[in-house]
Amino acid sequence: MELSIIIPTKDRGGILQKTLEHAYHAIQTHQAEIIVVNDSKTTYVEVDPLFQDKIKVINNSKSGVASARNLGASQAQAELLLFLDDDMLISAGNIQTTLQLHQQYKNCCINLNWIYPPSLTERLTDTKFGRYLIHYGFTSLKGWNRGEHWDQTQLFAANGITSQYLSIEKTVFYTAGAYNENFPHAGFEDYEFAQRLRKAGVTFYIYPLSMVFHNEEDRLLVKAWLQRKKRGGETRQVAVKMGFKHLQIHYSRWKYILLSLLSGINGILHGMLTLIPNKTYLDFLYFRIVNILLAIAIFDGYHKK
Known part of the structure; x- marks a missing residue:
């Protein structure tokens, strides 16, 4: 098994289904699995029967995205983990790039670049709030890293991580102690985890030349x-x-x-x-x-x- 993709989710419906469809097709030429961790206590996650050979769903008995990611990691068969948000649309090229980078670089974790899908960005320009999101850079990873070093031409070392698309070797993940499950919501669990990764001597990288689409079309109100x-x-x-x-x-x-x-x-x-x-x-x-x-x-x- 080359890669285990871990997707925590909670009540995202059709958004998750688009993510799973893209992820399934992205791993077709690889020995890889997709683990969906359902953090909802009120809804079930159904997977298209056509995808069930590579996708499995487990329910989180705890609560919170940190515990969901940890549960997924505990079930993963591969040495390389890819934590993916349930609204990220990935491609075969993203997967191939991730595997190649981890062959070259060890004791590290890697974020690929992301932007909103072009069709979604076009829609945003027609609304007041959409133009607000574009203006302040909320529609790209580069915008989220405003004020930080950014190199658009090559892999570069970063100061932190985001688990939206985060690849990391399982041994590195557990050496640092996994995600802290005391956080009630998503956000600073990445920050706290990064501090422990840094203390363990792990390097953070962003690769800007491989683009993932962040499909937040249901979160634009x-x-x-x-x-x-x-x-x-x-x-x-x-x-x-x-x-x-x-x-x-x-x-x-x-x-x-x-x-x-x-x-x-x-x-x-x-x-x-x-x-x-x-x-x-x-x-x-x-x-x-x-x-x-x-x-x-x-x-x-x-x-x-």
């Missing part, structure tokens, strides 16, 4: 997006309590009071967004209000409001 950011604030607080004091958010007294007040008119601010016409010359106003709502979401999550 501003309210749902802000709820995820709120959960990120809650997870950040968990990381602080674990000892990562440098992640603590220091609110001045006045900023704390202001965000507390703004939190109370959250609904009014959302209403204002709907009243702004879908005109590009008004994007500056729409973007400003979304940024205020983003600050409120992180504040509320961090203080568990």
Whole structure:
């Protein structure tokens, strides 16, 4: 077995099915398996009978993406693990590149590059929130790494990891201690895991020349997006309590009071967004209000409001 692909999922329906179809076809020329870990306690994951020779589903008795990934790793037959989010569309070229890179580089973990699918990006340009996501770089891995070193021409060392498409040898994974299951939501479990990987002498790489499509077409509503950011604030607080004091958010007294007040008119601010016409010359106003709502979401999550 060359590769075990581990996909944690929770209530993603058709998005997951598109991911599985792409992943299945991507591994056809390889000895590989796909392990889907269902983190939902209310819905089942069904796999097309045509795909069942390479895909198996297991249910997570615990809760959370970290425990789901660890469960998948414990069931994996291959020495090389690929952690994949349930909205990533991969190709045979991505798999071939991953296998080749791990033949060349040891004691490492590798992220391939990702962007939103072109068809999805085109749709985003027609909406206010879509243009917001594009403007602030939320539609690409490069945008998520804004302010960090980026080399578009070759494999390069990175400062951290993202488990959206993360390949790592099983021995390296367990030497570092796997994912910390104390995080309630996705986000800072990657950060904490990266700290232990670094202490174990593991190198992080990004390979920008092999592109994966991040198919978040079901997560393009501003309210749902802000709820995820709120959960990120809650997870950040968990990381602080674990000892990562440098992640603590220091609110001045006045900023704390202001965000507390703004939190109370959250609904009014959302209403204002709907009243702004879908005109590009008004994007500056729409973007400003979304940024205020983003600050409120992180504040509320961090203080568990």
